[in-house]
Amino acid sequence: MRYHNITKDDMLNGDGLRVVLWVAGCSHGCRECQNPITWDPNGGLPFTEKEENEIFSEKLKKIFGKHKILRPI
Numbered sequence: 001m002r003y004h005n006i007t008k009d010d011m012l013n014g015d016g017l018r019v020v021l022w023v024a025g026c027s028h029g030c031r032e033c034q035n036p037i038t039w040d041p042n043g044g045l046p047f048t049e050k051e052e053n054e055i056f057s058e059k060l061k062k063i064f065g066k067h068k069i070l071r072p073i
């Protein structure tokens, strides 16, 4: 999988604060699309374990609070 961006503290794509992963390879082809750069499934960056950990870390911060996540158990 490849991705274009990870948005933290996103308030525009659902209720509350969210972490949003913007993946590459949209196949909808909307005529009014403002991000056609996202259509190429080979575009963007590779989604690796580093990005996965970044997302889960951000989600845990939102659930438990920034200062409670000091290190894994």
Ligand code: SF4
Binding pocket: 026, 027, 028, 029, 030, 032, 033, 034, 035, 036, 038
């Ligand atoms: S607007 Fe663009 S990115 Fe969004 S679904 Fe349509 S084609 Fe895909």
